[in-house]
């Protein structure tokens with residue numbers, strides 16, 4: 001077997017397990033309609049929860065940013081890539097969240113893989129929810145700290161792991177809203193454990209920022225929490241509609257992260273056309289509550305029409321209070337069949353398979369946004385009801 005054969009073999013195995021992925025080429029986007037192969041698909045696949053990615057004010061801000069600053073930042077933030085626009089965005093994020101300081105990264109993924117190894121290292125310990133996002137897991141692995149995984153939202157196990165640990169630095173890391181399940185972590189209890197055990201709590205609010213809490217201030221605001229032990233990480237690629245990530249909290253911690261996070265130090269800063277777009281998004285997130293109201297009403301509409309997890313029938317909806325509404329199917333091939341049925345009817349709802357989710361829990365991940373109409377949600381409900389494979 002040649003070295004190439006071994007990779008061919010690996011790819012063939014993916015195919016056999018219904019785990020081979022393909023990309024569909026997007027030919028155009030108009031709100032919730034995505035053109036693919038000349039066909040306008042009704043999309044429930046993007047994370048543009050508030051419908052801001054194509055908002056005229058956001059686009060306008062980005063264009064002005066490009067005209068003023070060009071389309072590239074030319075260097076990393078610590079060299080000459082940190083513009084007055086980046087600085088203003090960080091101040092505005094901190095003010096919005098009512099936290100001492102924020103640091104903006106070019107991507108959400110880069111935020112977590114950078115900050116976790118800056119906070120803990122060899123000899124320290126990191127405590128992770130079993131359903132944490134890949135970038136928290138990768139950050140934990142890069143850190144070389146001892147990784148303790150507790151079953152999803154299992155506070156008793158976490159408490160025991162913290163009690164047993166003698167590590168000098170302890171970090172609890174959890175998604176605030178779980179990206180493939182849509183449920184909200186028990187953040188108040190996690191914070192209480194962190195304080196009790198002199199640990200830091202890092203929450204990944206990729207799906208809560210802009211969506212949960214008063215004014216869209218996210219999961220910490222949703223629970224009305226503040227503590228020097230709490231670090232909030234969020235992404236600006238979802239509800240904020242553009243790109244990037246941030247971490248916000250105690251000013252000493254943020255300064256340390258700026259000095260130490262390798263993905264911050266060794267990557268070119270995002271272009272200011274992105275930070276200008278984000279500054280416009282932030283204003284809309286704060287001022288337009290109706291966008292969050294609409295997501296809530298869409299979720300209620302869908303949930304009223306579909307079996308929930310306490311019913312015996314499959315597929316069923318997981319109990320989620322967020323825009324992420326997962327329809328559990330089970331087998332990989334069945335999830336692909338359901339996706340294909342919806343696709344045939346003009347709907348784009350992605351099938352999510354292992355390793356993104358645990359074995360045997362393949363699902364369709366419905367993503368509801370403020371840009372959807374009630375009629376769009378009704379189309380999804382009707383198409384689900386017509387599915388022959390169920």
Ligand SMILES: *Cc1c(COP(=O)(O)O)cnc(C)c1O
Nearest residue numbers: 107108109133179206235237244
């Ligand atoms: C999407 C996501 C990220 C990564 O953010 P990007 O901006 O896409 O790099 C991090 N954490 C969670 C929970 C996510 O869903």
